[in-house]
Amino acid sequence: MKKLCFAAAVISVCAALFAASDSKGKYAKNVSAAPNGDVVIAGVKAPEYFKDSEFVGTGLLILLSYADASFDFAPLAKILKGEKAIASIMAEVNKYLGKTKISLQKLKFSGNAFMREIDGGFPVLCWMYSSSAYDGALKDRAAKRKATADIGAWKKELRKLELKNMPKENIHTQAVVAGYDKATGEFLVVGMKTPELWLTASELKDAVFEAYTLRD
Numbered sequence: 163m164k165k166l167c168f169a170a171a172v173i174s175v176c177a178a179l180f181a182a183s184d185s186k187g188k189y190a191k192n193v194s195a196a197p198n199g200d201v202v203i204a205g206v207k208a209p210e211y212f213k214d215s216e217f218v219g220t221g222l223l224i225l226l227s228y229a230d231a232s233f234d235f236a237p238l239a240k241i242l243k244g245e246k247a248i249a250s251i252m253a254e255v256n257k258y259l260g261k262t263k264i265s266l267q268k269l270k271f272s273g274n275a276f277m278r279e280i281d282g283g284f285p286v287l288c289w290m291y292s293s294s295a296y297d298g299a300l301k302d303r304a305a306k307r308k309a310t311a312d313i314g315a316w317k318k319e320l321r322k323l324e325l326k327n328m329p330k331e332n333i334h335t336q337a338v339v340a341g342y343d344k345a346t347g348e349f350l351v352v353g354m355k356t357p358e359l360w361l362t363a364s365e366l367k368d369a370v371f372e373a374y375t376l377r378d
Contacts, residue, residue, distance in 0.1 A: 189283025189378075198313045201277075202341035203228075206285050206352055214239040220353040221336025222255065225287045229264050229376055248289050248334060248372060266374040273363040276349060277342050279375050286339040288351070289372040291330040299325060300365075301356040317346045320362070328368045339366070339373075 192204045208220055209227040217239045226233045238258050245251045252266065259265050269275060269286060279286050303323050310316040341350030348360040361369065 189376075190281070192283045193281060198311075198343070199345045200341060200343045200350070201280060202350060203280060203283055203285055206338060206340040208353065209233075209235070212236065212239075214243065217242045217245075219251075219336040221287045221289075221338050224338045224353050225266075225285055225376060226264065228285060229378055230262070252372075252374065263378055265377045267377050269373045269375045271367050271370050271373055273342075273347070273349075276339055276366075276373075277344065280340070280342055284376045287374040287376075288337050288339055288366075288370045289334050290337055290369045291328075291371060292333040292335050293329050293331065293369065295325060295329055296354050296359060297356060299323075300359050300361065304356060304359050307360055313343070313345060320346055320348070324362050325365055328365055330369070334371055 189203075193201060194204060195201045206224060206228050208223050212235060215223060215235065218235055223235065226235070238255065241254050241258060242251055245254060252268075256266055266287065269279070276286055303320075306319070306323075307316055310319065335354070337351050337353040339349050340352050342348065343360075346360075347363050349363065349366050351359045351361055351366070
């Protein structure tokens with residue numbers, strides 16, 4: 163009897179590990195590395211606009227539609243309508259996600275932690291302080307980055323352009339981190355008014371209030 167119980171326990175543990183591995187593999191296949199060293203998750207984009215989508219927020223729209231292309235946002239939008247506090251919003255989101263296989267887990271910021279999530283194909287939802295820099299200095303810098311073919315030259319230029327003191331407001335916005343470049347220490351942020359921004363680890367740490375990673 164003890165042997166049977168032990169065997170059942172082993173099978174259960176193996177099944178759980180296989181499921182976790184399978185989930186990781188499902189998302190990891192979306193990750194690719196560009197010749198310049200940029201590591202990016204494909205398919206990270208907002209779904210088409212629907213009524214009351216503003217109550218869900220761009221970051222959540224991007225993240226949840228990435229996990230499930232047919233995700234039904236309408237009931238979630240009704241639940242979140244009127245919610246203001248981040249803690250309340252995230253609690254309601256995870257409660258709603260209890261009906262699905264998806265969940266969001268809080269993630270403490272560190273460059274290595276974010277890179278590990280991206281390597282596994284998991285975009286990171288970020289609640290960020292609003293800043294005039296997103297549609298100003300960082301937008302201009304993103305354009306310069308795109309126009310620079312030599313990543314080594316860009317790394318040198320970035321040292322001069324990095325924002326040492328990010329201008330911040332006490333209003334929060336959602337975005338998703340969906341890529342990184344280890345050589346330059348930058349992270350790809352999507353979901354802002356400017357479609358793609360690249361922030362250094364220092365800038366991102368300064369801008370992020372809370373972060374959540376996807377679990378499926």
